[in-house]
Amino acid sequence: MKSLSLYLHFITLRIRAQMAYRFSFTLELLSQASISVIDFLMIAILFERFKQLANWTLWEVGLLYGIISVCFAVAEMVARGFDTFQSLVGRGAFDNMLIRPLGTFYQVFAHEFQLRRVGKLSQALVVFLIANSHLDISWTLGKLGYLFLALIGGTCFFIGLLVIGAASCFWTVQSIEIINIFTHGGIFMGSYPISIYQRWFRHFFTFIVPLACVNYFPSLFLLNKIEPAGASRIVVQFAPFIGILFLCLTALFWKWGVSHYQSTGH
Amino acid sequence: MKPRYLTCHVYLAFARKSFQKQMQYRVANLAGLTTNFFFLLVQIFVYTAFYAARPGPQPLNLNDIITYFVLCQSFLMLMPLWGTRSEIANAIKDGSVALQLTKPVDFQTYWFADELGKACYYLLMRALPTFLLSSLFFKVTIPQQPASLMAFAVSMTLAIFMSTSITITVYGTAFWTLDATGIVGIAHSIITFFSGMLVPLALWPGWLAQIGGWLPFEGLVNIPFSIYLGKITGFAILMAIGKQLIWSVFFCAIGRIILNLGFSRLVIQGG
């Protein structure tokens, strides 16, 4: 409880610092929103011309897009410390964390809270809600609970990716920027039903980097959609937990990484 | 007064220095190359699926689309605000740019040289490898007439020129905002969208394509690549290139005004 209230204290301070420059903050909020607006505009234009994509309608894809974007926006909002971990190490700020009687994972989380991602988040929510109003999903308590878990799981998945990118700084000065393929590339790729991709590609993002569990399987579940490329009902039902499990594994990886930390300047 | 060729020499030296500086980020470049390729792969998968869903004539066929996006990913880093932020842009942000006033060179030209050095790097180390690599995996068409290849070269050069002027103009606003991140982000998404980098203008709904045609940004991507694909021919090429030229001069002028205003503001406020 104490660590939760301390966390809230940390991020309140961060948010206050960001809000100090109201004009800059508003612009950044708008910038975040505009970046994701054009992403969805692109999808809408393509549907306007081609009407459908592998038996998916625009609003079904809107659901896919909404879920993955909400998850990523929240992940970037809360786990910004991991995203910029390389500069944290470079400035020696991570040394400062190691001399505090708090966990490092916790402190990197508490280090930054990027409020401007609300711009992206609200755009994603709007797309989700509009999509929902066009779709005929019969919402039950079970489906709502499932959606909630799926959003948590998806957010955990993206945080996990950011943690892997950050932890790689313990071995290499140049953080593996390849992780961008899975975050930004993952959003781009995951905005479309995974069934349109070639088999090897689909399998990679189902079994190796389980991006399909973030929005594809959950959308199948919510839409009661059955696809040849999809998975059995049981896999679809448990998809939300994969992201949580993934984050736990990356936390272990992080812990292992910290013991290899070399600090700077010796 | 110094002879003109000597002045040119100075700016060439700036460009060369900026080129060399980029060479340090080889690993990042390699990662970027991989990311380019990944996005390309997804784009091609997506369009293949869309074209399969609705057979019938389209303004661009699937091969055109593949070539279009190969070109997009190749020239991505040459587009406005896509490349790494230059030290000059950062210097405006932290105010140390005042030091530049002591240099006996024209600031905009100096910045231009710096950006062009970077552009040469991206052309050589990013555009070329991406294009060659993509040609190995996908069916990339190459213009048959030397004339359209020539026209493409001219148009692309103008696009890069325009891109550089836009980049300088947008980062120039940092004289007023504490941190240009917000404006850069907004400009970035508007320019990226209306340049045709996400969807070629030919596939847009009529009314939107018309708005796109009025705006300058199609000169960055849509015009040069349409020339490459042979979708703009004959006299229309001259018109299109003329449009690029006019907008390039426009952004150069706007950039100059913004930088001049910015510097006078800096002088009044004492940096």
Next chain:
Amino acid sequence: MDTVIDVRALSKTFKVYHHRKGFLGSFANLFSRKHRLVQAVAQVSFTVKRGEIVGYLGPNGAGKSTTLKMLTGILVPSSGSVTVNGYIPHRQRKENAKRIGVVFGQRSHLWFDLPVQESFELLQRIYRIPQAQYHHNVEMFDELLSLGDFFQTPVRQLSLGQRMRADLAAALLHNPDVLFLDEPTVGLDVVAKARIRQFIQQINAERQVTVVLTTHDLDDVEKLCKRVILIDDARLRFDGELATLRRLLSTERLLIVDYAEVYSDISIPNAHMTYQEGTRVQYRFSPEEISTAALIKAILQKFKIVDISVQEPDIEELIKAVYEDNLLLNPPANFP
């Protein structure tokens, strides 16, 4: 007095990667990288008792900071053992952190955007410092370091001296038993240095706080440390009292004489004249060849003098001698 810090055969090796050049080289770097091992600390052993102030000295790159980082739990040792207050810093990092205070002179451990006061309040919550203790400490540190002048100022706007005062106070808010200081006076002016030193002395005397400090400033050492540990090239070279070091190394002394008049021949047996300006003459001599008393006697017999004084070389020269001549590789009596 009980032992607070116990370091045994402590070593740390770093992997330094070799970067291949060229485009293909950087591609190869992604998959396999050559590295060489750099020994930063080698087989260092020492103990520190409660209430001591120990100067941990050595030239740049000798391994001072690396040792400090292992004592504070930032780095994991490659081999050997460390305990601080009975805790193993890298394994029981959080427990250790509660009982130590750390200040790095090169950079602040406070929050850049926050005013000093808010940084302190944040530390109060992080270390769970009781309200009474917090207020008592802030009051006391304010009195000693005049924090009030800049208590509401964001850390990034502080001068170097103010920042160091704030950092020192911040490191002591939770009443640590041990204080680690890495170059606490670097870059400060004479007045600020004196103030920091006085504060360290006072805290050490009143609270029995054990202090380990690295420094390049030998004034720090002379004013603060009875005991010094010298390391060079990753290895321990000397551990003992400053006075002992001086005695061990004082093979030569200086004799400065002000003569009453200018003499034509002022040479003295067993002493080298090193300097002359008017009536003032400086001789160098070795006490093993001639005792100070005998030397003065010899001078008084031949000349009239106004003043005479004997000087020991300053520690800067002593330490230089250790590094340059590889003296005291195995210091005899004072090695723990």
